[in-house]
Amino acid sequence: MKKLLAMLLAVMMLVPAFALADDVIKIGVFEPSTGDNGAGGKQEILGIEYANSLAPTVTVGGKEYKVELVVADNQSLTDKAVSAAQSLMGEKVSIVLGSYGSGASMAGGDVFAEAGVPAIGVSCTNPNVTLLCDYYWRICFLDPFQGTVMANFAKELGATKAYVLTMLGEDYGVGLGKYFVDAFKKLGGDVIEENFTEGNGDFAAYINNAVNGGCDVIFSPCATTYAALIIEQAASQGVTFPILAGDTWENSAILDAAKGKDVKVYCSTFFDEKDDSAAAADFVTGYKAWLNADESKKTNNGGNDIVAAVSALGFDAYNVALTAIKAADSADPAAIAAALPSVTYEGVTGAIAFDENGDALKDMAYIKYANPETGAFDFVKTQSVSE
């Protein structure tokens, strides 16, 4: 019995790796498909996959290569991100896209930098992603910008005292929260800051503090898992003042939580499906059709065909990567990295060009409202920091 088992184990260990075709260029997709940020990560992957379905090949050196997406799940955790990133490097990808969630990007960044493989951040907004890593570029706006935008917006809504709630240990939320606090204080507002710990499920007391503290706006950039609980708790305590958050909240989980409740939830994001540019309109119709054609894709999108901003960003990121590969005219990571700084691309989320840190020059955020009646996001306005 034991010997049999031992042999079985030994055989399992020896399952060979499979051979690879030559005419393939690999693009690593470094995203969470599980964990706290899994829902958003999946939407981002969908955008990338859609782009890949439209442009499945790339011509380098006169030869047409098939573009293969290699997906690695970083599980929304910084320590798992390292091994996920390493597995991508082991697959010898030419360039990496992702991740949703700045913490994972920062953790993976080192692996990419050491391997000399460039990475394009899709929706990771923490400044340190690009600042502390020479191989990271990014196509979305940054937290200092986003925090300021939301602070301005809060002020416009007439708020004077904000309750800022973030999760301990989450780089994205903690960072964005601090930028919001700085900006809001500069605008003359008052702030109560609190943290919750990972895995927390009871937000009753937090919401109570917000109410009893005399706050008239809540800002809580955090993963959607907690967002749903926060919204629900706020609704049950009859919170009528607005609840604001960052880009992560643009997710069907938020809509589900807000639906039919008396809450005002706003979030800032990168894209709106009712954007009137031609490229955006094309993308939206094409993407919806693509989603609706496959039930499993729709499930990954949260069970509907609403176009998430991160999907649009994923779409753009893939195309930026292709542009860079073409510009380098090589699948060699080093060549692509050298070509990236000068790449410009007219994407569905706006024009993309990189500054000296590797960040896209984006100066506009879309503010959306989670409509409790329709169960959809309503576009409110675009907002920038210049005023």
Place this chain on the structure above:
Amino acid sequence: MSEERKNVLRLEDITMQFGGVVAINNLSMEVNEGEIVALIGPNGAGKTTAFNCITGVYEPTNGAVYFHGKPIAVNHPTGKMVRQYAGINGEKYLKEPVVAPSADKITALGIARTFQNIRLFKSQTAFENVLIATHLRRTSNFLTATFRLNRKEEKAMREKAMSLLETVGLKDEADELATSLPYGKQRRLEIARALATQPTLLLLDEPAAGMNPQETDELGEFIVDIKNRFHLTVLMIEHHMNLVMDISDRIYVLDFGKQIAQGTPEEVQRNPVVISAYLGVEEE
């Protein structure tokens, strides 16, 4: 005959109470240098508990233990025990400081013991079992030991352990796993291990348990032999009366935690109280 000898161990009014159960009640005894003293009594009389009080496994509830005239355990009822205390002399030691060093410190002072239900280091060989006990008299610290700056001492430890094994006749079994030895040899191994701590007082807890008469006789000679060779004083618990009567200088008899008799083997043998305790004379 032993009056002029130096006192080694003295128990004064020792009471050991567990909850409401008084295991030893006001026991006083003395062991003098070079003696072999036996502690006998029926099962459950509190003999092993007395050993445990001497060796620091238990802290006596009341009373004092002196080793070479120095207190090694002095206690009086404290805490909850003040109310529960069922022994006597509860106030006698109140003014004394409570002294109760841990078992290892008592061993360091020179008291070594064996166990009634053999407690060898089960994953170790016979040799290693003895070798471990030489650790007590080390001069190395963990750094010098790790970096092997104690080679000389290590060599001496090994030689000593081997010679002790030879003394107890286990040289050929040195590399056997201690627990795979036959019962009698395990008992001898325990004695070798105890000797490796360089004691002046050796406590033997039923050394002859499970032995046949011939083995018991040999053991008796062996005990006398090591006593002389290592200049020991011996206190032992034993049920084999032949052995006790053969080699003991004096005997203490315990029953239900109390000392019921003491004296030379001849005196104890004639003592009617002892006879009734052993034979269980029916009341009325």
Place this chain on the structure above:
Amino acid sequence: MFNTILPYLLAGISVGGQYALIAVGYTLVYGILRLINFAHGDIFTAAGFFMVYLAASLPVGLSIPLVILLTVALGFTVERVAYKPLRTAPRMSIMISAIGVSYLLQNLMWYLTGGLAKQYPGLPGLSGTVQIGPATTKIVTIATPFLTIALVVALVMLINHTKVGMAMRAVSVDFETAQLMGIKINSVISVTFVIGSAMAAIGSMLYFTNYTAVTPTIGAMPGLKAFVAAVFGGIGSIPGAMIGALIIGISENLIKAAGWTAFSDAFTFALLIVVLLFRPTGLFGEKTTDKV
């Protein structure tokens, strides 16, 4: 002052009650097998997922008994597969097996659910809100302590007054002797796991009604805290586990009220360590002496 503390207090009592229901499973199993059943928290999580999936297609009234049944079946199976073969093995082996089962259950749930948080269905009668003084809270918050006390009392009665209860007590005092006396050890152990799992299932319903996101690893912390509660109260003692759980639930929420959120988990452990140092076997645990 009271107005600000009240919601925390309510949350504390409620979460304490839920910990208590989990803690019962730990304390019973430990009492009999001397095993820290590390997988217990994951069984609690599994109960949450059972409800998520069952309630999606069945009416809640039917789902509730089914969830309990499935959870009990899971607990029973875990015992039979992972612990029973190790009955004679050293304690460390069983403990490792428990850690292995926990690892397996978490990974399995991760795989089967896709690793995303699932929304727990609202349970009628528990999910509604009530107003207590200045605090708004769910009905479950109020119902939990009563339900917990009722269940614990029933359990204590079971253990003190039924034959199987007597067998459980006998086994926990002396495993070997009980076996010699003709008690069917394996069925007693099974009963223990059944009771523990059922309690965990009920606990999970209460817990997730409040905290509606079920993830594969969500049970780890409540599980750990429930175990701490069991140790705190004196492992092996059911009333001890309940009181320990309530103390832990309330104190961790009061810590939050004081603004030390970051330390709410840490405080639980600090409390435990302090208690262990002064009462090494917990508040209501029996003192043991080593036999030499």
Place this chain on the structure above:
Amino acid sequence: MKKNLRLILSLVAVAVLFFLAWLVEKTEGTQSMAVTVLQKGAVYALIAVSMNLLNGFTGLFSLGQAGFMLVGAYTYAVLTIPMAKRAAVYQYYDGGWVQFTIGFLPALLAAGAVAAVFAALIGLPVLRLKGDYLAIATLGFAEIIRAIVQWDGIGPLTNGSNLLKTYPTLKNIMPGNTVLFTFLVVGLCIGLILLLINSTYGRAFKAIRDDETAAEAMGINLFHHKQMAFVISSFFAGIGGALLAMYQGSLQANSFKSSMTYEILLIVVIGGLGSVSGSVLASFLFIAASEWWLRFLDSEMLIGDFQVPLLAPGFRMVVFSVVIMVVVLFFRKGIMGDRELWELGSRRGAKEGRKKA
């Protein structure tokens, strides 16, 4: 004579092993999965051996390893982040309190030392507890340490709950020789632990494991020796934590949870409680299986037109945990039991080399 021969053979074997590891990196490249497994496996080997010293050799059931790794990792990172990068890393804390940088070697030692100091302080109260109570108390302390490190109040020191990075990592200390570097550090540490285990102190540890009462009766000061084992184990766990940080390239307190300790405990038990070589072997197998060999189970696979069922993200870990359960249930003593690789041929105990008395 025989003893010397064995020693030489062992050293040669170790040298060959090091050479092979070095060769893997030279042929496969630093980015290959094989190299990753060798790096992480080596780091885990050290941590597992340090835990084995406590759980396997001294018989102390401690679950605090993740806490001491955390302390070591943070000590290392905080001390070595280059001055130029501090402002960016400590972006929310004005560059932080620590305004100097030391080299990676002193920082590695400091990592061990700080972890050891923590262990000494924690050991004072908790080592008086026994068995499972000790386990739960050490687990608790690990969680407390994590909470303190994440606390905003000492954010200027630890960067709170945020990521630490830009400190020297494996790849920029000895570029191209990362495996060799890891193996050297880990090998040295494990060598020291082996020397300790086979010294008179190691024998005392084993005596405590086998029978506390008897050990104490043989004059072994229980608390003193337990404390020693605890502190030394934590010292190496701290260095292991620092190496883990060097391997990962970024560091966050959040990842040092109790599940990490459980993982290491699994490795120790799979390798065999009380076997150093078992822990080392098990570490490499564990890491290789979970990170590399089974990774194909996570993605869909087509063999011809046949879509292999069940393969989906997460399946790898399911299979992996089933394998672990099988090992736990059917190979209770682990790979090595309490023996060492180099004792396999010889009879139990013969290693103590009977000398002429």
